[in-house]
Amino acid sequence: MAEKYDVQYVASGRDLLREPKPSSARDVLLFANPDFGLVSAPILAKAEDPPDEAASIRGSERGAIDDWSFGSLKGTQTERDELIKKFAGWGWTSTDFTAKDATKEALLKIHLPYILHLATHGFFAKEDSTATQTDPQALLNDRQSVTKSKFFKNPMHRSGLALAGAQTTIEAWKRDEVPPVENDGILTAEDVSTLDLHGTWLVTLSACDTGSGQARAGEGVMGLRRGFIQAGAQNLLMTLWPISDEVTVQIMSDFYDAAHNSGNAPEALAEVQRNWLLKLRTEKGLAQAVNLAGPFIMSSQGKP
Numbered sequence: 475m476a477e478k479y480d481v482q483y484v485a486s487g488r489d490l491l492r493e494p495k496p497s498s499a500r501d502v503l504l505f506a507n508p509d510f511g512l513v514s515a516p517i518l519a520k521a522e523d524p525p526d527e528a529a530s531i532r533g534s535e536r537g538a539i540d541d542w543s544f545g546s547l548k549g550t551q552t553e554r555d556e557l558i559k560k561f562a563g564w565g566w567t568s569t570d571f572t573a574k575d576a577t578k579e580a581l582l583k584i585h586l587p588y589i590l591h592l593a594t595h596g597f598f599a600k601e602d603s604t605a606t607q608t609d610p611q612a613l614l615n616d617r618q619s620v621t622k623s624k625f626f627k628n629p630m631h632r633s634g635l636a637l638a639g640a641q642t643t644i645e646a647w648k649r650d651e652v653p654p655v656e657n658d659g660i661l662t663a664e665d666v667s668t669l670d671l672h673g674t675w676l677v678t679l680s681a682c683d684t685g686s687g688q689a690r691a692g693e694g695v696m697g698l699r700r701g702f703i704q705a706g707a708q709n710l711l712m713t714l715w716p717i718s719d720e721v722t723v724q725i726m727s728d729f730y731d732a733a734h735n736s737g738n739a740p741e742a743l744a745e746v747q748r749n750w751l752l753k754l755r756t757e758k759g760l761a762q763a764v765n766l767a768g769p770f771i772m773s774s775q776g777k778p
Contacts, residue, residue: 500566503584506554506593506680508576510544510641514657542597542644544636549719550593553680556727557591564734577638579657582665586673592635596681596713598697599632630664633697635681637661666701676739677707680717680726699773708776709739713769721766725750740772 554570561568566588571580576594584590640659646652671677679698702710711729725746732742747767754763 500564500588502557502561502566502568502589502591503587504554504557504568504570504591504593505572505576505581505637506570506591507547507551507572508594508636508638508640508659509573510546510595510636510638510659512574512577512639512659513642514577514579514639514654514659544595544641544644547594547719549723550680552719553593553723553726556723557730560727560730574638577657578659578661578665581637581661582656582669585670587671588674589676589678590671590674590707591678591680593680595636595640596679596698597634597636628664630667630701631662634660634662634665635679635698663698663701666698667704669702669705671702672706674705674707676709676711676733677702678726679710679712680722681713703773703775708774710773711739711743712771712773714771715765715769717769718766721750721754725767725770740774743770743772 551572554572558568558570571577581592637659639653639657643653643658643660679702699710699712728746728749729742732746733739736742736745747770750767751763754766758766
């Protein structure tokens with residue numbers, strides 16, 4: 475379908491009525507290749523009454539926290555290097571956060587970048603079908619600790635991105651210990667919704683499963699897409715399944731070229747994705763073409 479039609483997504487009909495006003499400044503913030511093993515602060519305490527947690531990381535469904543693992547992403551460093559050169563050539567100001575600097579604390583302090591590029595692991599945890607309803611106040615407090623069943627109860631905590639220190643947090647959770655929540659490396663959809671992105675033209679999530687979310691009665695789709703739109707981003711590029719480091723670097727480079735030339739992010743993605751689908755179908759066959767170039771989607775609000 476992508477070879478014939480341009481597809482643009484919205485989280486709800488309300489998004490079509492919004493009129494975001496992108497910043498006139500051409501500043502770009504990049505987060506890439508986080509140091510997942512970073513120890514940024516001492517563990518606070520043992521968890522006395524931890525919440526239920528679990529996740530599926532990089533497209534694989536896993537049922538217990540013991541299976542969580544955020545491995546190094548050297549390809550995202552290559553992606554960062556390529557984009558930094560590109561932005562400099564356009565005269566754009568870029569600031570990058572890599573390795574130990576790619577922290578949750580740093581991200582939560584950002585203010586109205588024109589483009590925010592996040593190249594890291596994404597996660598989406600399915601809800602435990604056997605879990606019982608929990609009172610709202612308990613849901614607000616559930617990230618302070620970890621339980622034996624280890625499933626997220628709050629839908630706004632079940633999807634997110636891993637930043638510096640995320641693996642250290644996971645290891646602490648396994649020991650029923652509690653890292654400081656403000657910089658634990660686990661950026662949830664709830665955290666995302668508090669970002670200051672009103673005026674941000676584009677957010678790129680160069681990670682897998684970032685378009686996933688779960689619908690609950692009265693709550694809509696709870697996921698990173700909803701969080702970034704609530705934060706104010708006009709266009710959000712995300713993925714629906716695991717992506718290839720090598721091909722993604724090339725696709726991202728082509729996408730930014732097209733977006734810079736046209737000023738229209740959804741149109742740019744449609745053009746680049748169409749070209750890559752045709753190229754990969756010829757070289758690797760239809761299945762591989764869809765797998766490598768098909769996961770990217772654009773969610774927008776207002777006019778392109």
